Amino acid sequence: MLTLSDVHDAAERRLDPVHYDFFAGGAGEERTVAANTEAFDRYRLVPRVLRGVGRRGLDVELLGQALSMPVLVSPTAFHRLAHPDGEVATARAAAAARTVMILSMAATRTVEDVAATGVRLWFQLFVQPDRAFTERLVRRAEKAGCGALVVTVDAPLFGRRDRDVRNGFDDLPAGLACENLREAPTGPPRPITWDPELTWADLAWVCGLTPLPVLVKGILHPDDAHLAVEHGAGGIIVSNHGGRQLDGATATLDALTDVVDAVAGRVPVLLDGGVRRGTDVVTALALGATAVGIGRPVVWGLAADGTAGVRHVLELLRGELDRAMALCGADRVAALGPDLVDIGRCHR
Numbered sequence: 108m109l110t111l112s113d114v115h116d117a118a119e120r121r122l123d124p125v126h127y128d129f130f131a132g133g134a135g136e137e138r139t140v141a142a143n144t145e146a147f148d149r150y151r152l153v154p155r156v157l158r159g160v161g162r163r164g165l166d167v168e169l170l171g172q173a174l175s176m177p178v179l180v181s182p183t184a185f186h187r188l189a190h191p192d193g194e195v196a197t198a199r200a201a202a203a204a205r206t207v208m209i210l211s212m213a214a215t216r217t218v219e220d221v222a223a224t225g226v227r228l229w230f231q232l233f234v235q236p237d238r239a240f241t242e243r244l245v246r247r248a249e250k251a252g253c254g255a256l257v258v259t260v261d262a263p264l265f266g267r268r269d270r271d272v273r274n275g276f277d278d279l280p281a282g283l284a285c286e287n288l289r290e291a292p293t294g295p296p297r298p299i300t301w302d303p304e305l306t307w308a309d310l311a312w313v314c315g316l317t318p319l320p321v322l323v324k325g326i327l328h329p330d331d332a333h334l335a336v337e338h339g340a341g342g343i344i345v346s347n348h349g350g351r352q353l354d355g356a357t358a359t360l361d362a363l364t365d366v367v368d369a370v371a372g373r374v375p376v377l378l379d380g381g382v383r384r385g386t387d388v389v390t391a392l393a394l395g396a397t398a399v400g401i402g403r404p405v406v407w408g409l410a411a412d413g414t415a416g417v418r419h420v421l422e423l424l425r426g427e428l429d430r431a432m433a434l435c436g437a438d439r440v441a442a443l444g445p446d447l448v449d450i451g452r453c454h455r
């Protein structure tokens with residue numbers, strides 16, 4: 108498996124086709140799923156030369172945590188559909204790669220089990236109408252040692268994924284559950300409730316609830332990026348949920364520059380959606396992202412070969428990023444800037 112595309116192909120061969128569709132699919136016509144990767148095809152790099160790049164470093168510091176590279180694991184649901192060890196297998200790979208894993212609120216392993224792998228762990232939250240339950244989840248994530256909360260704000264309701272509707276897939280099979288949504292250790296798990304009434308006041312409430320930094324995931328509009336910071340966000344994740352919510356939403360790479368300008372360095376700006384190559388990471392970082400997240404490629408690695416498969420995905424990207432940086436004349440992440448991107452020639 109030489110590329111992330113090879114890992115995808117291996118995963119597709121192994122997965123139940125209905126579960127493959129759940130992981131691969133997006134909302135509606137999947138225009139935004141396609142747009143995310145197409146955007147990276149449009150931007151071209153303008154490398155610098157003769158810069159002495161024999162010694163290179165990919166490490167970054169993010170919200171007080173040291174990462175070996177600016178690539179982290181975005182939250183994705185239901186890892187036990189891809190591998191019996193589920194999110195624990197994923198976490199072992201992220202721990203070995205010394206990067207952050209964001210655990211989905213819809214994880215099929217408990218936050219305590221995942222944290223026990225020693226991974227740098229953040230917890231993703233859909234704020235629930237039952238605020239007391241939301242608060243209990245936050246306390247549980249804090250107690251487990253999570254280093255940040257990630258509040259996903261692009262889901263006032265659930266995007267309609269036509270593949271899942273056609274396949275009749277709307278729940279986990281018997282024996283699997285969202286393990287962090289149990290009220291009591293033996294009780295039945297709650298379903299996730301989508302709350303269309305959420306407002307910025309609710310974000311401020313979460314930020315006031317915890318000493319952990321709160322990243323807001325699902326920002327595309329620069330004005331929302333500004334509002335998020337004003338309401339206490341410690342970081343922004345430019346994301347369209349991998350094209351699974353609003354079909355027709357802009358590609359994340361196209362949204363990045365305006366968000367970076369609006370945030371004006373106050374907090375880190377991350378991006379996910381369509382990152383498949385080291386050159387994609389370089390492009391996003393050059394345009395102002397502090398780090399990028401990958402969603403589906405991690406699931407493909409997990410389905411293809413468990414922890415080793417996820418590790419392979421992360422190491423493929425690390426190797427590609429290192430080579431791309433050297434070929435751009437950058438010896439460290441901080442050396443990547445907008446001058447390396449031919450923005451003028453990308454056709455929006």
Ligand SMILES: Cc1cc2nc3c(=O)[nH]c(=O)nc-3n(C[C@H](O)[C@H](O)[C@H](O)COP(=O)(O)O)c2cc1C
Nearest residue numbers: 130181182183184211259348349380381401402403
């Ligand atoms: C199968 C799947 C499940 C996801 N589950 C969640 C989730 O539980 N919470 C969340 O905030 N985002 C979720 N996402 C969105 C990802 O965090 C991320 O934004 C997206 O996958 C990035 O795009 P990529 O898959 O092209 O890398 C999910 C995405 C996929 C593909």
Ligand SMILES: CCCCCCC(=O)C(=O)O
Nearest residue numbers: 184213277278299348351
């Ligand atoms: C059927 C419930 C799915 C839980 C939410 C996971 C998610 O955000 C996704 O994109 O899928």
